[in-house]
Amino acid sequence: MAELFHRKIERTAIGFVIAIIAAASVGGIVEIAPLFTIDETVEDAPDLRLYTPLELAGRNIYMREGCYACHSQMVRTLRDEVERYGPYSLAVESRYDHPMLWGSKRTGPDLARIGGKYSDLWHVAHLTDPRSVVPQSNMPSYRWLARNGLRTDDLALHLEAQRRVGVPYTDEMVAYAQLDAIGQADPDSAYAAGVLERYGDATQLSAFDGVESQLTEMDALVAYLQVLGRMTSAPYEQTAAPEEFPDPNDQSEPDPAGDSGG
Structure with missing residues (x-):
């Protein structure tokens, strides 16, 4: 029929x-x-902050190097994922992500809560020689990032592009994009205070690659990794997971037995 x-x-x-x-x-x-x-x-997150110019540059490098092909950034509501990675991901956390990097494959672990889990130097060592800190890792080395100077003269254009798709960067943020990138990676510089003023006191200021004399792509990528899961405290307030919101200034040594990078 x-x-x-x-x-x-x-x-x-x-x-x-x-x-x-x-x-x-x-x-x-x-x-x-x-x-x-x-x-x-979509959940309410009044404390959701924007990516700094340095973090946004690191995100662009993360995409350029194809990191999203092996790492997801979305903790699902399954119990085993919450116990392994931390509070499950909320839609509001990706509000200012263009494009979103939720991913669909985990050759390496999920990175949605990687921020603050390891020190800056751990990330530098891991990106330089992954097997030096994770013997079973199959991740390639990205040692050249520490030698590549970060281009900063076009950061204002990147912020402006983000603003056109709805990210509320102010005129002041756009105008000071280059100096803010320098200031975030050099806490002792005259530009550091401006970063905190524009992006909030929770913003991490650090010589991310361990060298203050040069701003590198390694600085940018580590800055981005360290902010993942720290843009808002909403996931920690709207879940039963026992973790506390990570301290942006905590540079304690990682637990060797913990869940490592890819």
Whole structure:
């Protein structure tokens, strides 16, 4: 019976068009209808801060090097994931991510809560020679990042591009983008205070690669890794997970038995 109905529809052009429109409409409704309730489903996070210019540059390097192909940034609500990685990811955490980097494969561990879990020097050592800190790692080395100077003259343009897609960077943030990148990686510089003023006292100021005399791509990537999971305290307040919100200034040595990088 179904076969006869299908043949009849195929022989009737108008009926076939109507059937296509009906099928497409159902799919469209399923995709579009949830958007009308987005204000009710996305959590409120008044303390959500923006990426600093240095962190945004690190995020661009993270994408350039294809890190998202092996690492996800989304802790699911499954018990084993929460116990391993920390509080499950909230939609609001990705509010200012363009593009989003949730990922779909875990050759290496999820990085949604990696910020503050290890020291800056651990990240530098891991990126320089992964097997020196994680013997079983199959991650490639990124040692050249410590030799590559970070381009800063175009950071204002990157912030402006983000602003055009809805990230609320101010004119002042855009104007001081280059100096803020320098100040975040050199806490003793005259520009460091401006970073805290524009992005909040929770912003980590550090010579991320261990060298203050030169701003490198290693600085930027480590700065980005260290802010993952620290943009807002919402996941720690709206979950039963026992972890506390990570201290942005905590540079304690990592637990060798803990979940390591890829």
